[in-house]
Every structure is written in structure tokens, then in C-alpha cells.
Amino acid sequence: MAEQLPAAAWTHRADLAALVTALDPEAQGNCRWVGGAVRDTVLGIAAKDIDMATTLLPEESAARLSAAGIKAVPTGIAHGTITAVIAGGPVEITTLRRDVSTDGRHANVAFSTDWQDDAARRDFTINALYADPRTLELFDYHGGMADLAASRVRFIGDARQRIAEDYLRILRYFRFQARFGSLPADAEAEMAVSELAPGMMGLSRERVGWELVNLLGLHNPAPTVVRMAELGVLAQVLPEVTAAGLQALTALTAHEKALGVKGAAIRRLAALLPADTEVTEQVAPRLRLSIPQRKRLASAAARDGACDHPRGLAYRIGIEEARDRLLLAGAPVAALDGWDIPRLPLKGGQIVARGISAGPEVARLLRSVEARWISEEFPDEARVLEMLDEALL
Known part of the structure; x- marks a missing residue:
């Protein structure tokens, strides 16, 4: 019997069922759920973004949606992607593709009607899982289910080739390793990312910054970040990090866990970097951090280790920034829980x-x-x- 996607709240949504009916009214199997929603549902994790793959060309998908009264936005039409705007949130619908050429940052693709073509061009086996939207039958062309069961993050096909197609996959590998992987990691993957790490120099700063911030925001990124340093990857994107920074990140995440405090990516980035505002002024624009993120990082960099008066600190610099400094110093933060900064009752x-x-x-x-x-x-x-x-x- 074919493996089935476990039923989840999103698989019963009426708006998604209407979307499927619009694209495939005669149940010919021309569309399937794909990627993160499928992977996370298999793992029992609440799915966030819902993506669909289809054999239909984007123009045909858009026409069918329009005929059914569903708004379709051409968000990535050159790469075969349109976005269906439905009640429960947008759904990206992408025509099956195969790579024609790549330059390490972008790929030229051709549309396909072969599901295995589409699966072969994806990055990791755990991201190449498809599910029939009506029967929930799973389609696994590269052993992704076994890798999920083994907590293994593995490139599809030759790891070096996958990375050479898009060097951002190096950072994606570590983000997925931190979220889904276990040790020892896949040996081929580690050899490939270490060897090809210099290729990341040509990536856009926005893409690098997005990946790093999302990695640091995961439950426990410290072991993965340490491994990135050992493999020579971290130095390519954050050369300012020293052994002391790695130790600080490890200590911070342990302290957060001990206090039951949710981790924050910018706080963890501050731990990795020297407590020096000149350094953060160089790193923040390089990673294309937002203005609020830059201010928070600069505040953490200005820490001096003095934290014997938590509420006084919060009064001066703000609760979020004070919590960052306290946690970075290994201090308790309970005094700030549920406390609002007062106004001086004197004018x-x-x-x-x-x-x-x-x-x-x-x-x-x-x-x-x-x-x-x-x-x-x-x-x-x-x-x-x-x-x-x-x-x-």
C-alpha cells in the first residue's frame, strides 16, 4: 500500500479543496502538494506555507483559477510560479521544472510534465516529497521519508553539483541541519559544503542575511554554527566570529533554555560578534538587517557587563534590549517578566x-x-x- 500523508488541519481546508477543484476538475492528477508543508506534516509539525506543483503551464493555471473566481498573482511567472490568493492564505503554484543551466546564483529552467524531473532539481531529499491533494498518497523519488526518519539532511544526487547550481544551498543545508538533522551529519554533504564554501562570496547579501537570521532563530543553532566554523563555512559570511564568539553563543543558548526564554536571532548574532559597536556597524549592513534589527544589535554590542539593576537598565534602553544584555551576561531576566516601563511621575x-x-x-x-x-x-x-x-x- 502506498504511503499516505497524515491528515492535518490544512488538508481538510475547504479553500484548498476549491483550489484543487479549480486546477484539476476531472481529477487527472495534474497537481500535488510539495515541499515544506508535506515534510512538516509527516513530522507532525504544524505546516506554515502551502506550496503546490503542477503539470499545467502558469498561464493555464492562472486561467483556470480566474474562471473559478480565485485571484491569481504572477509572482514569479518567469520561473513558472503564480500565487493563488485564498481565504486561508496565499498558495504558490509552480509548474514542474527542470534546470537547463545555472551560474551558482540563478538557474535557467524549462517547464516539464515529469514529476521526477521536478524532484531531481530540488535541494534536499526531505524537501522533494509530494502528496496527492485528494488521496494524500505520498510520492518520494529520492528517499526523503527514510532521511526524515533518520534525521538526516542529504542533498539530492551529487552534493557538489547541487551546490554549484546555487551556492546559497550551503547555508540552507546548515539551516535544515539545525532544524531537522542529527549527528553525525551526512559525510558527503559536509565534504561538499566545506570544499565549495568560497563560492558563497558571489551571493546577494539579502539572501545570506536571511538564511543566517533564520538559522540563528531556530531552537538550538549553536552546535550547527560551531560545525560551520569547523568546516570553514562561517568565515565566508561572518569572518568576525572567533572562538570566544562560538563559546558565547553556546553559553547563551544554554542560558535561554535553562530560563525557558525563547531564543532571538539578533541576540544570538550579538553573542557571536565582539561586543563592539564598530563591528556591528560593519556587519549589519552587510547582512542587510532591518533598521529595528540594526538598533537591537547595536544595543547588545554596547553592553558592558553591568546588569545588577535589570529594571533600571530596561528603563534606560528598553525591555527587549535589556533582556538581551541580561541574557548575554548570563543573568536572570525574571524581573522584567510582565513589567511595563513606568513614566517618572514628576514634570x-x-x-x-x-x-x-x-x-x-x-x-x-x-x-x-x-x-x-x-x-x-x-x-x-x-x-x-x-x-x-x-x-x-
């Missing part, structure tokens, strides 16, 4: 009302009272007014 007008002329003296008194207010753990207004009286003596 300049209240000081002027005490007979102080508006100007620098008012600002000095505000700073003085604020410093005491912070040191006393943010007491109420009555105590703040007492502090003001004492400052005016």
Missing part, C-alpha cells in the same frame, strides 16, 4: 511651582530625582515628591 512644571526658575536648574533637579527614583525601584508619586523636597533643601 518640570511641578518644580517651577516650588519656586525654581525655568531653565537648567529644573533639568538638573529632574535628573537628580529620576536617578533616585530608579535606584529605589520606581516608587509612587508621593515618594517622588518627597525626593523633590529633599533635593530642594
